Amino acid sequence: MDEVLPLPTLALYGFQHVLAFYAGAVLVPVILGSSLGLSRQELVYLINADLVTAGIATIIQAWGFWRIGARLPLVQGATFTAVSPMIAIGQGAGGGTAGLLVVYGAVITAGLAAFLLAPFAGKLTAYFPPIVTGTLLTVIGIVLIPVALRDVGGGSGLVDGPHFGAPAHLAYAGGTLLLILLVIRFGGPFLRSIAVLLGLVGGTAVAWLLGDADLGAVDQADWIGVSTPFHYGLPTFSVFPMLAMVVVMLITMVETTGDVYAMGEITGRKVDGETVSRALRADGVATVLGGVFNSFPYVAFAENIGLVRISRVTSRFVVVAAGVFMILLGLVPKAGAVVASVPHPVLGAAAVAMFGMVASVGIQILTKVDLREERNALILAVSLGAAMLPTAVPPFFERMPTEVRAVLGSGITLGTLTAVLLNLCFHVFENRRGKEDIDWDGLAAYDESRPTDDEGIDGLAPYGDGRSAYGDGGGHGDGRSAYGDGDGGREYGDGRAGRGDRHAPYGGGRAGHGGGHVPYRGGRAPYDDGTDPQSASAR
Numbered sequence: 001m002d003e004v005l006p007l008p009t010l011a012l013y014g015f016q017h018v019l020a021f022y023a024g025a026v027l028v029p030v031i032l033g034s035s036l037g038l039s040r041q042e043l044v045y046l047i048n049a050d051l052v053t054a055g056i057a058t059i060i061q062a063w064g065f066w067r068i069g070a071r072l073p074l075v076q077g078a079t080f081t082a083v084s085p086m087i088a089i090g091q092g093a094g095g096g097t098a099g100l101l102v103v104y105g106a107v108i109t110a111g112l113a114a115f116l117l118a119p120f121a122g123k124l125t126a127y128f129p130p131i132v133t134g135t136l137l138t139v140i141g142i143v144l145i146p147v148a149l150r151d152v153g154g155g156s157g158l159v160d161g162p163h164f165g166a167p168a169h170l171a172y173a174g175g176t177l178l179l180i181l182l183v184i185r186f187g188g189p190f191l192r193s194i195a196v197l198l199g200l201v202g203g204t205a206v207a208w209l210l211g212d213a214d215l216g217a218v219d220q221a222d223w224i225g226v227s228t229p230f231h232y233g234l235p236t237f238s239v240f241p242m243l244a245m246v247v248v249m250l251i252t253m254v255e256t257t258g259d260v261y262a263m264g265e266i267t268g269r270k271v272d273g274e275t276v277s278r279a280l281r282a283d284g285v286a287t288v289l290g291g292v293f294n295s296f297p298y299v300a301f302a303e304n305i306g307l308v309r310i311s312r313v314t315s316r317f318v319v320v321a322a323g324v325f326m327i328l329l330g331l332v333p334k335a336g337a338v339v340a341s342v343p344h345p346v347l348g349a350a351a352v353a354m355f356g357m358v359a360s361v362g363i364q365i366l367t368k369v370d371l372r373e374e375r376n377a378l379i380l381a382v383s384l385g386a387a388m389l390p391t392a393v394p395p396f397f398e399r400m401p402t403e404v405r406a407v408l409g410s411g412i413t414l415g416t417l418t419a420v421l422l423n424l425c426f427h428v429f430e431n432r433r434g435k436e437d438i439d440w441d442g443l444a445a446y447d448e449s450r451p452t453d454d455e456g457i458d459g460l461a462p463y464g465d466g467r468s469a470y471g472d473g474g475g476h477g478d479g480r481s482a483y484g485d486g487d488g489g490r491e492y493g494d495g496r497a498g499r500g501d502r503h504a505p506y507g508g509g510r511a512g513h514g515g516g517h518v519p520y521r522g523g524r525a526p527y528d529d530g531t532d533p534q535s536a537s538a539r
Contacts (some may be wrong), residue, residue: 134363177349262274389411
């Protein structure tokens, strides 16, 4: 991760990150500028300002200084979570540049709040076990794949039009994805590491030869465009917009935490609370810079996390090089116009692979979780369901107040909050002990000391160490199963009741777990909290 590659290689890998990042980077200013009614010239300026600030934010995060920056290969970009709240804030202030000034006041406030809260947020990493981080990353990948698929069909602007999903668009996307897969399958180590770049360049070249890549914007763009602080005027600080943006920033802090854990998983670098705190401080600084330099809140880009996984190039200085390229693109609008000429279907095909890789990192983390335990399974299941609400049915929360839609309208936000809250409910604030907290040795000692009758009918089902609850630890003297009807147990010659694997000797139900029934005379196994449910019926 700390390797400094030769300059030509560094530049090539860095430019690949820029291509993967660019479409998402310009989408936020395009959506916001169009919603607030900005002129074309103001919109171009907004895009350039976003690129410059994203480049600075990326360098801060990857290079790091003092206690700011995770020093991981994380590319920073404007967060989609803030788009809806920023539109609501800007339109509420009258739209245009006046609305932007209120947005920037809220963005600066949110950045300062993130920076100040970072040390406390870093201490909360204990509340982000693998079930939460794995679910979070799986949600991010699954929710973003439809965004990539809209590009495959021709772009969001064509969704309701007759040309969306045209055969030509699908052919460009399919050809690009096929080229990426072929390079990864048959190429050498170096070619595999730039497979996404080759796919983007190849797809764009074919589209240009067939007349479907528009390079006209390159001629119209200026050579030099400098982004100056407070270009539209001094920010306006209003209480409710500031509070709304602080809430949005708290949500993006959870997303950043998941991104940091994902990159730690990919690179093999240990992630602790201090690493998370440094990453969040970098987000805070970048967001303050966004408000000053006419831009937006920043977070790690999932596309580039997936690119690191695909390319297996983990040097953080490659990402620093990408940050330098972003700044240059922001200062040279004509160069940015060249990158912007990549057709939507070509970008969408690459994004499908990269977002899918983000989801696969989440699944990889989830393999470390015992999903046979119903609470973990429920956290994953309900969080995925919650994330799909605004993703699969966009109008789902349209009747909610604007402030509520700002939180619930994002599948990533809703899924993440669900996972965090369910983890707190099931694993942090629960009053009963889980099976992993049961003192099995203590239960066994209690079992051995408890008197039983001659036939062992008082004995409970086997405890966690697999022993029968009979006084002598065995079955009946003649070696029969300890169960009254014998349908759940096997007959062991020595009379034992299936010890050794911590399971009771019946159809797979775990002993001492969750009130599972054992097949003898109506008795019940011990509950999770270790209580002895010996009622009259149990006897």
